[in-house]
Amino acid sequence: MFLWQPRLLLHYRIQQQLTCRCVHSLASFQQVSRLPERKWRGVVFPFSSLEGHLDRSVDRGDFQLFHPSEEDLQRAERLFTPSAKHVILYTSSAVRMDHVPEIQQPEVCFIGRSNVGKSSLIRSLFSLAPEVEVRVSKTPGHTKKMNFFRVGQAFSLVDMPGYGHKAPRDFVDMVEPYLQARENLVRTFLLVDGSVGPQRADLVAVEMCEEFGLPYVMVMTKIDKVRPGILLPHLLQVQNLIKTQTKYCFAQPFLVSSTQFSGVHLLRCFITHVTGNLQMDSTTS
Template structure:
């Protein structure tokens, strides 16, 4: 389907050239080295955000699918090296495109991020690249700020593509820009479909899921803004999404990822997953 036409068990509980901005300093939670110094429970909550929700789940709920991808601390450290620039490993914005004949030609693996306008996509990409302070990704309070496909090169390892948001603030030529890319980009190894944890999957998100299924794209769901929502609101949305993945998808990775771009919760895990699916990280366990 084209984007052109765009029961929960809980325990009772109390409830553009945007890359020329001033240089940022690296925030300490962005580094796994700093997170590893935290007390065990807090460290686990940052690296594996779902662990903080387990106590709120009814025991009859199967939570195994939320922990399928479980890298070791050594894996997390090795993945972090991939997102850290060095003299031999540049991380940089390379180009923007509005048509397939404008996209850069590259053979290295590629991942793209797509989601509804104002889902927090640019904020998440900025958090992923927070260890590379020269790479600036503009984060706007105005939905639909991203109007082009923006390409970021991570050394010779992979390319990350920031796609325009879909929904009522999408660019007029969104479909002509995005669908040909998703269908024709042969080195695209994974699409990351972002869903707002505060409001849960919306109609436009379900259309995006149908599109990924129709195109046969390997993709993964990422739940954003988990710092802005209480467990009693987040968990129903999360379990609704998990039911959707189990019953209505064929190409979606079974585990949804939870992230907070503000507190860096889940960011280290997502870096490891990206490193893994692009062939740059063989898990030690």
């Protein structure tokens, strides 16, 4: 039935031998959890480092809706760790819906402006599988196709082309049909640059997600590039946008840094949860 599996396993073993597994020390939650508690919590839950800068009148509740346990984080990490029986790999690219691979497993996709750091974030999510090729360019707008990654039999992840002035010419014809017609799409992750806050193009993307009735999440990237005094107003702006102008967006915005791995472990856990691979008793999704 699965004639391709022996070839994939052989490819995996060869890549394991040829690839230098130079994994960042903060890529693994097991390593992060060995840090002093205040420090590892700041990495895993970036909002905890900002909370002290907030005015007392600000409700903290919506920033901590998804708060998994250490056990949950460890279980999620295992899903992002490859093995011979759990292969994580890039599978294909597509520019039209008739090129999109037909799969049954749950799927998540990442969209955002061309220079928001989308591919960098995906590479950090897959950092425990360095043999997975996620191309990251210094030139904004590098991603011109829909790139599909498979995480074993658990779920697939799609890196979408960036929108904005560097978007591919056929962006609308490529992306909108996918978002509207992809039946196994369980969550869209809308990335916003934390160093500049939501831009006009981001607001258009929010309107599109709302129009299509998509369950989506807003993720603020590059939080290591800006001081708390600048990041916080942008975070509050996003939170106000979610509260006042959205119906289908998850109430909690996520904060991430692809280089410092802040929030990456939490995002892995959330993806694992919304794809049905991690059951949690006390969370809203």
